[in-house]
Amino acid sequence: xxxxxxxxxxxxxxxxxxxxxxxxxxxxxxxxxxxxxxxxxxxxxxxxxxxxxxxxxxxxxxxxxxxxxxxxxxxxxxxxxxxxxxxxxxxxxxxxxxxxxxxxxxxxxxxxx
Amino acid sequence: xxxxxxxxxxxxxxxxxxxxxxxxxxxxxxxxxxxxxxxxxxxxxxxxxxxxxxxxxxxxxxxxxxxxxxxxxxxxxxxxxxxxxxxxxxxxxxxxxxxxxxxxxxxxxxxxxxxxxxxx
Numbered sequence: 001x002x003x004x005x006x007x008x009x010x011x012x013x014x015x016x017x018x019x020x021x022x023x024x025x026x027x028x029x030x031x032x033x034x035x036x037x038x039x040x041x042x043x044x045x046x047x048x049x050x051x052x053x054x055x056x057x058x059x060x061x062x063x064x065x066x067x068x069x070x071x072x073x074x075x076x077x078x079x080x081x082x083x084x085x086x087x088x089x090x091x092x093x094x095x096x097x098x099x100x101x102x103x104x105x106x107x108x109x110x111x112x113x
Numbered sequence: 114x115x116x117x118x119x120x121x122x123x124x125x126x127x128x129x130x131x132x133x134x135x136x137x138x139x140x141x142x143x144x145x146x147x148x149x150x151x152x153x154x155x156x157x158x159x160x161x162x163x164x165x166x167x168x169x170x171x172x173x174x175x176x177x178x179x180x181x182x183x184x185x186x187x188x189x190x191x192x193x194x195x196x197x198x199x200x201x202x203x204x205x206x207x208x209x210x211x212x213x214x215x216x217x218x219x220x221x222x223x224x225x226x227x228x229x230x231x232x233x
Binding site for chain 2 (some may be wrong): 043
């Protein structure tokens with residue numbers, strides 16, 4: 001099974017600051033046939049289902065603000081929020097869809113300092 | 114509008130069974146891979162099961178294999194999950210989730226979830 005490890009587990013940043021969340025995979029999730037990384041990022045607010053932010057490691061979903069960006073390839077990935085807003089307080093998860101079981105990282109709790 | 118609406122959750126005794134349903138609308142259900150995921154209280158997200166567009170290809174997490182059965186009715190636009198031999202570790206919010214038209218695509222649409230509590 002592919003294991004995803006996120007860091008840090010929790011993060012506190014000031015409004016307007018940059019916030020960075022890392023996700024490391026136990027094996028490469030870059031598919032050689034299409035050079036795509038099979039990784040997504042989700043945002044989950046209390047009492048709500050997760051919301052897809054990013055797929056293919058760096059492709060923002062429709063309606064997601066451009067302060068959110070994804071990067072990385074192979075085994076190391078990053079979600080960056082360029083200028084933190086109050087509404088960004090949430091838990092963030094990375095997830096691989098390279099193969100079953102489609103595991104998630106343990107989550108990163110993002111708060112405002 | 115794309116919608117996934119789960120139902121069937123509730124309180125069940127250890128060893129009991131439950132059937133979850135997910136009604137979908139706003140998209141062509143019969144061409145999408147569908148999944149069930151769960152989230153225990155205060156815990157992270159766990160993939161449970163998937164089913165192919167024609168219902169013939171299924172897969173399960175090791176933790177539920179042999180106890181849970183996923184199925185779909187494309188005529189009724191409904192996804193189901195039969196839960197049996199339940200234990201306290203199965204207590205969670207269960208989410209119905211739309212995958213892609215191809216197997217290896219992300220989880221693009223989530224329902225609101227239905228809570229299953231296993232307790233005596």
